[in-house]
Amino acid sequence: MLNPWELHRLAFEKQMAARDFRDLYCDWSGILLKFNGEKDERGKSSCSQYIENFGCSLHEGRPLACRLFPIGRQIQNETIQYIFQGETFPCLNGCPEVIELPQLSVEAYLKGQQTTLFEQAQDEYLEVMQNIADIALMLLLDTGWATSGDTHTRVQWRTMGSESPNQLAQRIGEKWLDLLTLPDIVFKLDDPKEFILEHQNLLNENAQNQIDCLINFTEIGDLAIQMMALALFLGKAIGADVKSLAEMWSEMGE
Ligand code: SF4
Numbered sequence: 001m002l003n004p005w006e007l008h009r010l011a012f013e014k015q016m017a018a019r020d021f022r023d024l025y026c027d028w029s030g031i032l033l034k035f036n037g038e039k040d041e042r043g044k045s046s047c048s049q050y051i052e053n054f055g056c057s058l059h060e061g062r063p064l065a066c067r068l069f070p071i072g073r074q075i076q077n078e079t080i081q082y083i084f085q086g087e088t089f090p091c092l093n094g095c096p097e098v099i100e101l102p103q104l105s106v107e108a109y110l111k112g113q114q115t116t117l118f119e120q121a122q123d124e125y126l127e128v129m130q131n132i133a134d135i136a137l138m139l140l141l142d143t144g145w146a147t148s149g150d151t152h153t154r155v156q157w158r159t160m161g162s163e164s165p166n167q168l169a170q171r172i173g174e175k176w177l178d179l180l181t182l183p184d185i186v187f188k189l190d191d192p193k194e195f196i197l198e199h200q201n202l203l204n205e206n207a208q209n210q211i212d213c214l215i216n217f218t219e220i221g222d223l224a225i226q227m228m229a230l231a232l233f234l235g236k237a238i239g240a241d242v243k244s245l246a247e248m249w250s251e252m253g254e
Pocket of ligand 1: 059
């Protein structure tokens with residue numbers, strides 16, 4: 001999975017425009033690397049960036065998920081936990097290169113993988129996701145739409161928690177998907193925070209422009225659904241528990 005900064009980081013490594021990288025090498029509108037490379041002996045396709053007998057062709061730009069493997073990273077109540085996920089990744093059973101790696105502390109492992117900037121990017125996009133969900137909640141609660149008797153919006157929010165990224169992408173629409181995955185911002189290799197702050201401002205600005213043009217409750221409800229779809233889609237990109245989030249935000253809207 002890729003957050004938008006990681007998509008730009010990979011495109012930078014590949015020396016191509018982020019849009020081209022997204023269209024050529026990603027699925028789900030740019031939040032998942034395509035796995036359409038050579039097949040292994042089990043018939044599983046490798047990542048589009050994998051080169052046989054060489055490894056990752058974009059090693060310096062690889063995303064956090066690849067840097068962490070086989071460790072997972074969880075944030076609960078603002079506490080970060082690293083968990084071993086080797087048992088759920090069959091690669092560890094079949095790849096001698098991985099099995100023969102030396103044993104390291106988690107700290108040493110993360111240092112070696114240079115995860116700091118990538119973890120920062122992930123945490124910043126977690127904030128962005130929350131901010132987008134706050135816009136959706138504001139549209140529902142602060143406009144009088146919820147108290148007017150609307151229940152449709154919250155039902156849709158709950159439903160979206162179980163939808164696929166492609167279903168969410170359809171709800172979001174091309175303009176907002178481009179704003180999310182291909183923001184018109186100068187990419188900063190060593191400063192994900194600044195890039196993501198600018199990205200947040202851009203998203204806020206566009207949401208505000210759209211809010212300024214709303215003329216009735218139907219349009220308010222539609223935008224509340226669209227914004228929540230966007231928050232959940234970004235949630236998928238950063239590996240959040242989207243189903244639980246959709247449930248939580250729906251309850252907050254009651
Ligand atoms: S590390 Fe592997 S999965 Fe990650 S980008 Fe490189 S080839 Fe793809």
